[in-house]
Each structure stands twice: as C-alpha cells, then as structure tokens.
Amino acid sequence: MKYSxxxxxxxxxxxxxxxxxxxxxxxxxxxxxxxxxLAIFVSAWQFGCxxxxxxxxxxxxxxxxxxxxxxPWQTVVELGRMVTDGTLLRYTVASMxxxxxxxxxxxLIGIPVGLTMGWGARxxxxxxxxxxxxxxxxxxxxxxxxxxxxxxxxxxxxxxIFLASLFPIVTGSFTAVHTIPSVYVRSARNxxxxxxxxxxxxxxxxxxPQIITALRLALGIAWMVIVAAExxxxxxxxxxxxxxxxxxxxxxxxxxxxxxxxxxxxxxDYAIRQLQRLDEVRWGFSKV
Amino acid sequence: xxxxxxxxxxVVVRGLGKVFERKGDGLVVLxxxxxxxxxxxxxxxxxxxxxGKSTLLNIIGGFxxxxxxxxxxxxxxxxxxxxRRVFVFQEYGVFPWxxxxxxxxIGLRHLPRAERDARIHRYVELIGLEGFEKTxxxxxxxGMRQRVAxxxxxxxxxxxxxxxxPLGALDSLTRFQMRTEILRLWQKERMTILFVTHDVDESVQxxxxxxxxxxxxxxxxxxxxxxxPHPRELGSPAYAALKTKLYELLSVTHAV
Ligand SMILES: Nc1ncnc2c1ncn2[C@@H]1O[C@H](COP(=O)(O)OP(=O)(O)OP(=O)(O)O)[C@@H](O)[C@H]1O
Ligand SMILES: [Mg+2]
Numbered sequence: 001m002k003y004s005x006x007x008x009x010x011x012x013x014x015x016x017x018x019x020x021x022x023x024x025x026x027x028x029x030x031x032x033x034x035x036x037x038l039a040i041f042v043s044a045w046q047f048g049c050x051x052x053x054x055x056x057x058x059x060x061x062x063x064x065x066x067x068x069x070x071x072p073w074q075t076v077v078e079l080g081r082m083v084t085d086g087t088l089l090r091y092t093v094a095s096m097x098x099x100x101x102x103x104x105x106x107x108l109i110g111i112p113v114g115l116t117m118g119w120g121a122r123x124x125x126x127x128x129x130x131x132x133x134x135x136x137x138x139x140x141x142x143x144x145x146x147x148x149x150x151x152x153x154x155x156x157x158x159x160x161i162f163l164a165s166l167f168p169i170v171t172g173s174f175t176a177v178h179t180i181p182s183v184y185v186r187s188a189r190n191x192x193x194x195x196x197x198x199x200x201x202x203x204x205x206x207x208x209p210q211i212i213t214a215l216r217l218a219l220g221i222a223w224m225v226i227v228a229a230e231x232x233x234x235x236x237x238x239x240x241x242x243x244x245x246x247x248x249x250x251x252x253x254x255x256x257x258x259x260x261x262x263x264x265x266x267x268x269d270y271a272i273r274q275l276q277r278l279d280e281v282r283w284g285f286s287k288v
Numbered sequence: 289x290x291x292x293x294x295x296x297x298x299v300v301v302r303g304l305g306k307v308f309e310r311k312g313d314g315l316v317v318l319x320x321x322x323x324x325x326x327x328x329x330x331x332x333x334x335x336x337x338x339x340g341k342s343t344l345l346n347i348i349g350g351f352x353x354x355x356x357x358x359x360x361x362x363x364x365x366x367x368x369x370x371x372r373r374v375f376v377f378q379e380y381g382v383f384p385w386x387x388x389x390x391x392x393x394i395g396l397r398h399l400p401r402a403e404r405d406a407r408i409h410r411y412v413e414l415i416g417l418e419g420f421e422k423t424x425x426x427x428x429x430x431g432m433r434q435r436v437a438x439x440x441x442x443x444x445x446x447x448x449x450x451x452x453x454p455l456g457a458l459d460s461l462t463r464f465q466m467r468t469e470i471l472r473l474w475q476k477e478r479m480t481i482l483f484v485t486h487d488v489d490e491s492v493q494x495x496x497x498x499x500x501x502x503x504x505x506x507x508x509x510x511x512x513x514x515x516x517p518h519p520r521e522l523g524s525p526a527y528a529a530l531k532t533k534l535y536e537l538l539s540v541t542h543a544v
Contacts, residue, residue: 186351187381190369191395191444201394205385283384283426 002065003050007043014039042072070252075259078252087241088260095226095237096264098154102161103222110166110218111211114173119203124174131170139164139225143232156233157226164225165218172214176207209284212275219272223265238264298480299325299348299448304357306343317343319505321357327447328478332491334534335501341484342452344506348482349375349450361448371395373448374441378456382436384426388417391425391436395444411439414473431462435469442473448480455490467493471518488534492527493520500537510537 014036021029021036053065070078082088117124117131139160146156180203188202230239238257245253276285306318317340325331333341346352348359350368359366361373369375374395382391392411396404412421415435425433434454441449454470455463471494474481485491491498495514502509514530521527 183377183381184383186369186375187377187383188394189351190349190371190375191440192371193394197397201386202383205383208385279424280385283424 002053004046007046007050010039010043014043045072070255074252075255078250079256079259082241082253082256091236091238091241092260092264095230095239098157098229098234098237099161099219099222099226099268102158103165103219105158106162106165106169106218106222107215110169111173114170114211115177115199115203115207117170118174118177118207119199128174131167135167135171140228143229146229147233152234154234157229157237160225160229160233161222165222168218168221169211169214172217173207173211176210176214177203179210180206205280209276209281212272212281212284215275216269216272219268220265223261223268227261296327297324298327298329298361299323299482300360301344301348302358302360304344304347304359305355306340306347306352307355316505318347318354319507321506321508323499323508325480325482327480330474330481330494330496331483332495332498333482333484333501334486334488334491334498334538335506336503336538337486339501339503340506341486341501344501345375345450345452345482345484349373351375371444372446373450374444374446376437376441376449376451376454378453382425382433382440384424387422387424388412388428388436389421392440392443395440407443411443414442415439415469431458431466434458434466438466438470438473442477442479445477446479448482451481451483453484453486455485455487463490468519470494475518488531488538489522492530492534493522498534500534509540512537 017032017036021033024032049067049069049071052068054068056064056066058064067074079088113127117127142160142163143156146159150156150159184202184206185198188198193201226237227239227242230237231243234240238261241257242254245251245257275281301321301323304318304321305316307314307316309315321344333344335341343352347354348361348366350366350370350373375381383394386394389408389412392408393404396407399407408421412418415438417432417435417439420428420432425436428436434457437454455466458466467490470481483491483494492514498512498514499508500510500512501507512530512534516524516526
C-alpha cells in the first residue's frame with residue numbers, strides 16, 4: 001500500500017485533543033499541547049515520505065515500494081545506531097567544544113568592546129562603521145579565508161563561531177549602554193562615581209539584562225553557523241555528520257543529525273536563559 | 289525665616305537664563321532668575337508645568353549649564369554634580385539592580401566598613417524599611433522606593449538636597465506620610481532643601497518660603513514666606529489664606 005494509515009489517525013486524535021484541551025489543567029496543557037503539535041509534525045513528515053515513493057522490481061518479479069526520503073522511524077533507528085556506535089556522543093562533544101570556545105572568546109572580547117563603544121563617544125565613532133560593515137557579512141562567507149588561515153582544523157570552525165557571535169554581542173552591548181535611562185547615570189555622577197566605579201556599579205549592571213538577551217541571540221546564531229562550518233572546514237562534529245552521511249547516501253543519518261541539532265539547540269537556549277534568573281538582572285525581565 | 293542675609297546664604301542664583309537650541313530659533317526657558325537660599329532653609333519652587341522648574345534645579349545640581357548668569361554654592365561656582373548636594377529624582381533614580389542596602393551604600397563606598405554599615409542601618413531605620421535591606425529595589429512599592437531615594441541622599445550628609453517633584457508619583461496617603469517624614473528629617477538634620485512641586489498644599493505645608501514661577505519663559509513671579517511653626521495646622525484660617533494667595537498668584541501668572 002502506498003500510504004501509511006497511522007499519520008491520518010494521529011492527526012485526527014491530536015486535533016481532538018487540542019480542541020478538548022481547554023478543559024485540561026495548566027500542567028497537563030503544557031505537556032500535552034506540544035506533544036500533540038509534535039505528533040502532527042511527525043505525521044506530516046510520514047505523509048510527505050509516502051507521497052514520493054519509487055518501485056523496486058526484484059529479480060523474482062515482485063515489486064516493492066520504497067521511500068525516497070527517510071521516514072521518522074528510519075531516522076529513529078539510525079539515531080539508535082549513532083548512539084550505540086558512539087558517533088553521536090563524539091561529534092556532539094566536538095561541536096559543543098567548538099561553540100564553547102568560539103562563543104566564549106566572543107563573550108570575553110565582545111562585552112568589553114561593546115561597553116567601551118557604548119560609553120566612549122569617540123570609540124563609538126571610530127569603530128561603529130567598521131562593526132556595522134563587518135556585521136552583515138555572513139560568517140559562511142569567511143569559510144575560505146578561515147581554511148586558508150587555520151587549515152582544515154578545529155581552529156577554523158572556532159574562528160567562524162567567534163565571528164558569528166562577536167558582532168551581535170558587541171552591538172547588543174553598546175545598544176544596552178546607549179539605552180540606559182540618563183537618570184541612573186546622573187544619580188551615579190551625583191554620588192561621585194567616575195570611570196571604573198561608574199562602570200562597575202551602574203553601566204554594567206544597568207546593561208546586563210540587554211547583554212544577556214544579546215548573548216542568547218548570539219548563541220542561537222553560533223549554533224546555526226557550526227553546521228556550515230563543520231560541513232566545510234573540519235572533519236568531525238554534527239555538521240560533518242551531515243556531509244559525510246550524504247556522501248555515503250545515508251539520508252536517515254542526515255535527518256538523525258538534524259534532530260540532534262534541534263534538540264541540542266533547545267538545550268543551549270534553555271541553559272543560557274537561566275542567566276535571566278540571576279537576582280541582579282531579574283528587574284530587566286518582566287516574565288522569565 | 290524671611291529673606292536670606294548675606295552671610296548665611298547657601299545657594300545664590302544670579303541673572304540666570306537658559307535657552308534650549310532648536311531648529312532655527314532658541315526656546316527661552318529661564319529668564320533673569322535671581323534667587324538666594326539661606327543655609328538650612330526649606331524652599332518650595334511652585335509653578336505651572338513646563339515653566340522651567342526642572343531646568344532650574346538641574347542647573348543648580350550641576351547637570352546642565354546655564355546660558356547666562358551664575359550659580360554659586362557657599363560662594364563657589366557650580367561646575368558639575370557633587371555629593372555635597374544631592375538630587376532626588378522623581379521616580380527612577382533608585383537602582384533596580386541593587387538591594388535597598390546597596391543603594392544606600394553607593395554614596396558611602398569610601399567609608400570604613402564599620403562606619404558605613406552603622407550609617408546604612410541608621411538610615412534604613414529612619415525610613416522604616418528594617419527587614420527590607422536585602423530586597424531588590426525593583427521589588428519595592430513606589431513609596432518605599434521613594435523613601436530609599438531620600439535615605440540614599442540623606443546618608444551622604446549633603447548640605448543641599450534638590451528634590452524634583454519627589455512625591456509626584458505617589459498616591460495621596462503615601463504622599464502625605466512622606467511629607468511628614470521629610471519634615472521630620474529636615475528638622476533633625478537642618479540641611480538646605482529646594483523642593484519642586486506643582487501642588488500648592490504641599491508647598492504651604494513644607495516650605496519656609498514658596499517661590500512662584502511664571503509660565504515660560506520662567507521668571508520668579510513672587511516669593512511668599514510661610515511664617516508658621518511646624519507642625520502646621522492644616523485646617524487653620526492662616527493656612528487656608530496662604531493657599532488662596534498662592535492659587536491667585538498662580539492663576540495671575542497664568543493669565544499674563
Ligand atoms: N534638554 C532639553 N532640550 C530642549 N528643550 C528642553 C529640554 N529640557 C527641557 N526643555 C524645555 O524646557 C521647558 C521647561 O522644561 P522643564 O522640564 O524645566 O519644565 P518643568 O517646569 O519642570 O515642568 P513640569 O512641571 O511639567 O515638570 C519645556 O518647554 C521643555 O520642553
Ligand atoms: Mg519638571
């Protein structure tokens with residue numbers, strides 16, 4: 001049979017559940033609604049696979065219908081294989097490591113640079129055109145240069161992640177300083193705060209909520225760029241899994257890696273969102 | 289208390305004018321303002337919205353430069369903000385990222401630890417916020433936050449406090465309590481206070497003298513001494529008469 005039946009049943013059940021969920025308790029809603037939406041997505045995926053099948057004629061004359069695209073189930077099976085043969089762990093660690101180093105460097109450099117640009121009018125005038133000119137260049141455009149410079153090595157990918165995160169962090173940091181209500185700066189000046197004290201007690205804490213938002217944005221971009229970087233500039237990591245599996249015609253593995261990228265992205269965003277709960281910045285986020 | 293004599297005058301404003309540059313022309317906000325405030329005096333600045341009260345206060349505080357004229361405090365020209373004269377901003381000057389304790393500590397950061405802690409304790413007690421020392425100011429009510437602003441200013445023992453409608457954002461009950469509070473603190477510490485308001489009742493209850501400003505360009509239209517001892521009898525005929533007089537002055541300056 002060409003079409004599987006379960007996607008239709010699943011969509012029907014999920015729809016009924018979503019309509020009926022009004023009566024559920026909040027906790028139940030939080031759990032069930034995303035699951036229902038996920039079920040519909042997976043059903044659509046299966047349906048899409050069923051739409052495009054080809055006929056395989058065996059030597060004994062029987063005809064079998066095979067999918068062109070990997071189905072959800074094939075992806076799950078392949079993911080299991082990736083777990084047992086160790087690729088998943090090894091390559092996840094490789095990707096995470098590169099993002100950690102590249103993003104970490106961007107934080108260490110980007111926040112001080114951004115704060116300096118935000119506070120010093122002359123630094124801003126000098127650097128802003130440069131920053132704004134470099135910012136729109138996709139990090140992917142830097143790949144050839146990165147390889148030329150660092151070779152097909154970790155350093156290439158780390159450099160690309162660094163670039164991808166640096167500009168959002170710098171821009172976010174100086175915008176944060178520019179939008180500090182002047183009353184805080186005036187109060188601080190009134191109490192004799194200058195230079196380092198002003199930075200430590202007012203400029204930095206006042207900008208921190210917006211800086212954290214910029215970090216969150218930058219980490220999201222970094223996680224997207226790691227795939228492109230690893231597809232071309234190195235030979236390990238989840239991005240590399242995708243190119244490698246495609247070359248080996250293992251599309252289930254391509255999808256498995258994509259699922260991992262999504263799940264890890266959610267995890268990273270959750271992790272960095274925890275910064276918003278710090279006592280020092282809660283005032284800047286109306287609802288965490 | 290009447291007019292300040294030459295030797296105990298604290299704040300002296302002479303021939304002050306302020307013009308804000310606009311496209312094409314300039315906006316004259318203050319014109320020929322002369323004002324002398326004695327040490328330990330409580331002066332209310334009363335005037336219609338937009339007449340330049342905040343501008344005048346900001347110039348005295350050293351946050352803005354006058355176009356013409358001069359401001360001297362203790363005989364020395366004002367060149368910038370200074371911890372000896374503290375500004376209390378209308379609402380948001382208290383740092384939301386810091387606790388009540390740390391907000392008050394900000395002006396005391398160079399003191400030895402023991403002395404600093406003792407002072408902070410004293411001022412927390414003074415504003416009745418014991419038990420809230422570690423609370424972040426973003427989690428306080430508007431009235432509590434305003435009390436922190438006042439405590440933070442008092443803690444550095446300034447000799448001049450400039451308050452720009454410090455009670456404007458509060459509900460009427462809290463306003464009333466805060467007025468009593470400010471009077472109590474002033475009677476205790478005897479600093480010089482310049483207090484901006486557009487509430488006639490507030491000015492009559494608090495001030496030694498009420499300075500009435502005219503609409504833009506802001507000039508000093510009248511100076512009304514309030515010669516009544518504290519605590520003032522808010523229902524007394526003298527009190528009502530002064531309020532009527534100030535209302536009249538305000539509406540006359542409006543009509544001109
Ligand atoms: N930085 C500025 N640049 C240009 N114009 C300004 C500036 N600050 C104030 N003004 C103008 O100066 C005038 C007086 O402003 P100011 O804030 O001193 O009034 P105010 O008496 O404090 O009024 P309110 O009671 O409403 O607070 C207003 O017309 C305002 O538009
Ligand atoms: Mg004002």
